[in-house]
Amino acid sequence: MTTPAPVLQTRGLRKRYGDREVVRGVDLHVPRGVAFGFLGPNGAGKTTVIRMLLGLTGADGGSMELLGHGLPDGRRAALARVGAIVEEPRFHGRMTGRENLWIHAAVLGPDAERRIPEALERVGLAGREDDRVEGYSLGMRQRLGIARCLLADPELLVLDEPANGLDPAGIRELRALVRSLVDEGRTVFLSSHLLDEVERTCDMAAVISAGRIVAQGTLDELAATGEPRVQLRLAHAADAVALLAARPDVAGAESTDPERIEVRLRTKGTRGEHAVTAELVRQLVGHGFAPYAVTSSTGRLEDRVLDLLGRRGEEPDPPGSATADRDLVEA
Amino acid sequence: MVRMVRAELLRLHRSRTVWLGAVVTVVVLPLAFLALIAMVETIRTDGGWFAEKCVEILLGPGLLGATLIGVVAGTADRTGGVLPVLVATGRPRGRLFAARVPAVLIAVVALSLAFWLVVGALGFALHAEAPTVVDGVRDAPALTGAEALELLPRILAVNVVLGLATLGICTAGLAAAPAVGAVLGLALGIMPMVALVEKTPDWILGLMPPLATSELVGGSTFVGPVAVPVGWAVLGIALWTVGALGVGRWRLLRADV
Missing domain, CATH: 3.30.70 (Alpha-Beta Plaits)
Known part of the structure; x- marks a missing residue:
């Protein structure tokens, strides 16, 4: 039996800004049809890895493969079936939600334009699509960002900190949306510094610390290896x-x-x-x-991750506390 | 590509900055022109010299609209944070940039036509009211129909060069400072035209588009004719414009976004 090709794979990926190496030999292996968490504290290198994968910045070493296409040579073919939110969903504020999607669709092609109503419906913005985006809440912008991702009918969605700024209800909606996308056979690569978000949403995860992958696998595997x-x-x-x-x-x-x-x-x-x-x-x-x-x-992902990040001595937030999202932001 | 150009035009159409430039160019400046005329009628003591200047003063800041179109086209994606998402579609960056060029052209031509119609109409109307000529100098900033027609290609040429040059310069700056891009675009866009006039204009006329104004002011001693054959002048300006665009494209292809 052959193992299906991974949706995303990197080997020895490196990136340097001046004297500082921010990504130091990252090896990622993301199989098809899962929600894959990319977990690490702020500044660990998550966004830089994503930016390299999406062609926003070049890599200084290593190799990358997206949807079976080697990068950077196969970037155009690979990214045609990728939807991405990078850092935070940004839009032209004076334009309506629909117009913002239309501008994006114009770059993708006529099929993408036909998907606009469906994408708006999917994220619950039908009825608000003709409002200017400058009047949208952060949660609505996040949903519009996901709608923009869906225009490409993506096999892979790359969501960089999608829960940032969302209230609990918004986070729950996002989680349900991600799971429904995975149920359709899509792969979601979800970068986050929130343990809870990854634990409740994802099937698999990789933990990155100081530019290195320190563990990856299914959540059960990650928790049990501690x-x-x-x-x-x-x-x-x-x-x-x-x-x-x-x-x-x-x-x-x-x-x-x-x-x-x-x-x-x-x-x-x-x-x-x-x-x-x-x-x-x-x-x-x-x-x-x-x-x-x-x-x-034993078996608690939180403890395992804190171990991996060398932050074991910290008192975890009690369940139900205001900070129970278990933020990994570096102090 | 047509869709991408339409998308760029929509972006320009929705830009507050572009509308501000358009309103100032097409509405505010002509109104200011009228106000100046009224003042001249009241305070004129020098046989119409100040009235002549009104035409130049009107045409000079008319460049504002074209410059702002170039600024917005070159910076809106970046300042709005949308550029990374567009690049992440896998579309070649060169094509993203290329779509901006015809969009700027269309917008600048539309703005220039509106501006010309308003200025031409005003000038034509004033011409009918103009007093007789004194000592070879017009006594009002008026245009004949022929002069108005002559003015059109000059306005178009100047504004197109400015719009495209500013697009290239602002894209090259990757929107680190759109205002700086605007100033550079305006200054550098005019530079080749200033360089092509025979005499160095004074500091006010240095800000004016000589190609557009030299003939209009007729006997003025401030602006001379083009010092090189028209073909060479056009080629020089075209090369300069293409160079500015090339710098913008080159930077967009290589920069981290």
Whole structure:
């Protein structure tokens, strides 16, 4: 059985601005028909990679392939079936939504012009298409940007931070739209610094940090490849660290605050982790400690990504908090 | 390509800057002209010299509209942030640029015709009212029908060169500063025409389009005839214009957008 050709592939992709190498040998492999998250903090190199793929800036090294066409030679053929939002959807503000789409369609060809009503309908802008874009909300501009992408009847959509500035309802709509596009067999390459967005929308992801891909695969694969961890909450945490660190099934333990211990386990597999976790609790209780909360972080994409980005010590936002989108913006 | 040119024309049509230039050129300046005439009738003490200048003053800033069309065509995609999306369609950048050229031509010709009609009508009407000639100098900034017809190709030539040169210069600047592009376009667009006159005009006439005004002002000592054969002059101006466009195209082909 042959593996279907990837929709997007890069090997050793490099880009330098002056003395600073911002993309350092990126290898990406995006299969057809998935929502693929491109995850990383701001400044990691996501947009630069996208700009190279779309021909907006040249690469200094490596190779790129889009829809089976090598770049830059096959750029015209490849990009004819690609829709893209780069950085943020920008339009001519004094023109209506329909006119903006028409201008884009004029560049793509007559088929694209015929798709304008359908694209507007698809993103929920039918009825507002004759309003000037300067009066659109950010969410409406994002949707108009996706409508513009759809004019090419794209096999691949490249969406750079599409959730930026959207309210929760807008993010939910965007997620549904992306999933419906994937259900039609299209591939969506979604760049984001928001873990939640990628986790809830995508099937696969690559994590980029400081211009390098540090992991890629399905979300389950990404989450499972991390070192299993257990977080314990108890009084006098610092006193309990040495006790746990001495165990042979513990790779390391540290007290990250007066009532919290982070334990890295040597074991693999859920059953083994549960058994070791039970032993840890039993031992702590036997020595007079009283753990009041135990959390296994195995299988959590967030922890894995924070590991990969070297930011493990940060306290995650509690579920439902205002910042629960788990922003990866560099401090 | 026709669709792309239509798209460029729509973009120009929707531009506030282009409309501002058009309104100033076709409406405000002729009105100012009339106001100046009224003033001249009141304060004239020198046998009509100031009235003569009115025609030149009117024709000079008439370049504004053509320049602004070139500025908008050369910068709107970039300042609006739309250029990256257009490039990402895979269309060759050269074709994106090429579509701007006929669009600018059409817009500039339309504007110039409107301007000429208004100025011609005004001049013609004033001619009927003009007093007799004193010492070889007209006593009012009037045009005969023949003069008005003679004026048309000059207005067209000057405005087309300016519009296209500004397009090239502004595209080459990739909209880092449209205002700078406008000033450069205006100055550099006029340069070859200024260079082709025999005498160096004073600083005011240096801003005027000599090809358009030299004949109009007749006995004026400020602007002389073209110093080279017309064919060479046309070739020089054409090469200069193509050069400005070439710089813009070259920059768009190679720049990060």
